[in-house]
Amino acid sequence: MTTTALPISAHPAVEGGLQLEVTSVSVQTESIVSIILANPSGGTLPSYVPGSHLVVQYGDGVNAYSLTGSGNAPSEYAISVLRVEDGAGGSMAMHQLAVGDRVYVSRPRSAFAPVSTATHHLLVAAGIGITPVLSHARAAADRGTTSSLIYVYRPGAGAHVDEARELLGPALTECSNRTGFQEVLTEQLASQNLGTHLYVCGPGAFMDGVLGQARELGWPEARLHSEAFGAAELDEGEPFSVNLVRSGIKLEVPAGVSLLETLENAGKTIPNMCRKGICGECSLSVLRGAPQHRDLYLTDEEKAENTTMMCCVSRSEDPELELDL
Amino acid sequence: MSINIDKNPESDVLPERIRRFPFPFTAEQYRYSANVEPAHKTVETEAGAWGAGLIDIDEFYLQELADRDQILTRDPSRMQVLPHMRPAVWDALTAVLSSMAEDYPDTMSFHREGNTCRWQNTLQNLNIEFTAGDDDSLPGGPMRFLGSQIQDDIVLLDIREDTMWLDAGLVSFAADWSFSFDVGMNFLEIHGPVPRVKEENIVRRAEQFLMRLQPGEQFRRTNWTMTIGQRLDTSTETYPEWGPDRGTIATDPDLPDKLHLRVEVQHLIRLPHTGVVMFLIRSYLLSLTDIAKVPVWREKLGHVLAELPEDMAEYKGIIRYRKAASDWLLAS
Numbered sequence: 050m051t052t053t054a055l056p057i058s059a060h061p062a063v064e065g066g067l068q069l070e071v072t073s074v075s076v077q078t079e080s081i082v083s084i085i086l087a088n089p090s091g092g093t094l095p096s097y098v099p100g101s102h103l104v105v106q107y108g109d110g111v112n113a114y115s116l117t118g119s120g121n122a123p124s125e126y127a128i129s130v131l132r133v134e135d136g137a138g139g140s141m142a143m144h145q146l147a148v149g150d151r152v153y154v155s156r157p158r159s160a161f162a163p164v165s166t167a168t169h170h171l172l173v174a175a176g177i178g179i180t181p182v183l184s185h186a187r188a189a190a191d192r193g194t195t196s197s198l199i200y201v202y203r204p205g206a207g208a209h210v211d212e213a214r215e216l217l218g219p220a221l222t223e224c225s226n227r228t229g230f231q232e233v234l235t236e237q238l239a240s241q242n243l244g245t246h247l248y249v250c251g252p253g254a255f256m257d258g259v260l261g262q263a264r265e266l267g268w269p270e271a272r273l274h275s276e277a278f279g280a281a282e283l284d285e286g287e288p289f290s291v292n293l294v295r296s297g298i299k300l301e302v303p304a305g306v307s308l309l310e311t312l313e314n315a316g317k318t319i320p321n322m323c324r325k326g327i328c329g330e331c332s333l334s335v336l337r338g339a340p341q342h343r344d345l346y347l348t349d350e351e352k353a354e355n356t357t358m359m360c361c362v363s364r365s366e367d368p369e370l371e372l373d374l
Numbered sequence: 375m376s377i378n379i380d381k382n383p384e385s386d387v388l389p390e391r392i393r394r395f396p397f398p399f400t401a402e403q404y405r406y407s408a409n410v411e412p413a414h415k416t417v418e419t420e421a422g423a424w425g426a427g428l429i430d431i432d433e434f435y436l437q438e439l440a441d442r443d444q445i446l447t448r449d450p451s452r453m454q455v456l457p458h459m460r461p462a463v464w465d466a467l468t469a470v471l472s473s474m475a476e477d478y479p480d481t482m483s484f485h486r487e488g489n490t491c492r493w494q495n496t497l498q499n500l501n502i503e504f505t506a507g508d509d510d511s512l513p514g515g516p517m518r519f520l521g522s523q524i525q526d527d528i529v530l531l532d533i534r535e536d537t538m539w540l541d542a543g544l545v546s547f548a549a550d551w552s553f554s555f556d557v558g559m560n561f562l563e564i565h566g567p568v569p570r571v572k573e574e575n576i577v578r579r580a581e582q583f584l585m586r587l588q589p590g591e592q593f594r595r596t597n598w599t600m601t602i603g604q605r606l607d608t609s610t611e612t613y614p615e616w617g618p619d620r621g622t623i624a625t626d627p628d629l630p631d632k633l634h635l636r637v638e639v640q641h642l643i644r645l646p647h648t649g650v651v652m653f654l655i656r657s658y659l660l661s662l663t664d665i666a667k668v669p670v671w672r673e674k675l676g677h678v679l680a681e682l683p684e685d686m687a688e689y690k691g692i693i694r695y696r697k698a699a700s701d702w703l704l705a706s
Contacts, residue, residue, distance in 0.1 A: 096647035165458040327583040
């Protein structure tokens, strides 16, 4: 057992999240491990929406991984991580985790939810894309809705194959080559009953192909759902600096920290309410520079004028903004 | 159990209903706005404070729940759950009960092991075991049961097709609207009758905000109107019972006792397991007589009522008596 020390401070993307302990690490395939995380003091973890991901901190960085359970009152969170040799290092660090290690994680975030009115869920996954759709299949079984899965993986390199077989029985179709997959996909896309929703997860080109074919066969856009694995947006923004003209000070706004927080940390009191870019309370006057508007409050015209910004969510297109503060 | 030792010595002797009242006005005029803020934040008022917890239980707890039970028995349409919302109702129930157990550890507890749940609520002498997901394991089903534990009305909005749909709820204390008329509508349709908000794009912004909330996040806002008599059920369904009072209250010598400021504290919560948006609407009534015991409130409400534009006063149903009310408040 290695003792990876918990990083000194939580990354902004996992702030307000949880500190969990690794309780199991198991090898799925040559390049995929499954990691189970639990509350070190026992007890259940927050429920999550099927298809959710967890942002996990490794060293100074963070990565997002799909949760593979149903999300109903879980006692543990399970993720599976594909080792990417030439990636940013997140997957390599995850592969070094051992039982007993502690990690900072975000609360589960939902970006690939099942549709409650679907009469059937058709799931299509390639490779590590199995992880969120496995969560969907489990939740569908829980809720008494039907689902079926087309799972493409290289022979010997399929993660969670046994679980998928047990969960889905004859509703699972496994494919190991492109031709076989195309035949199955076309057949299934063309034979679904009204009310079926399609969920696809895998490499970008794979998803584009599946969705394109569904559209050609007349599937309406509202029935198509996809998630690029591991690419859940964190959107912490670029660092920039602000020049407070009236106060005569300059502040740096790091990535992942809002302008509002930066101003508050510097002792400024800015009226604010929602801190989500909707209420309009934290409006600031911009004297120079183009804000990167990310709020819901200003109209498009107001945004284009670049004279006002909501400092709780908006950032800067330019390296520096001048503010009337 | 007074916890506020403040500048106003009078506030210590004010009754609880005044000290805990969520007086909504910060200025002497009122306009619609997306006035949302994070939940669980205590707001100090001139008379006391409100807003520390999610579910607020006060001296009217048992009375209001008894009223609701009668209303539901008389008119079952006040509770509806479209079939695809069953998981969301369970999500709502377990989320609310565990929050209550945290906020009221002396009187309530909630334990869950898998799907087996135990809920104790000593205020109702209740100690009950049920199975999450099994509608038959709770008297009246999970929505009716939730409505028997909290004073709030409950509305569940499903997110589909880039909008939200009012697909389930239990609303016994509607302020001049009909829950059963709105069931199945989307967010924009529900807000169709509200003046100004379409032009000001408030509805679309509010919708975007709610749809971007992450599961588990909790926000709140306040809304207000006025109600004649100490009655929470001013739904469209019972209009014949309360509507006519609007025409007579202006000249009624008992106006200060009969006319109430009605404030809704609305919690907006994205449920953890289904991602459904839960609206909890908790309604408070305070008579003008009580309002006038807090001089700042008396003046603010008096000015707000006097200044409110016609279209907004019309929509709130107060146009025929708001002048009488503001005259009384500003004169006393």
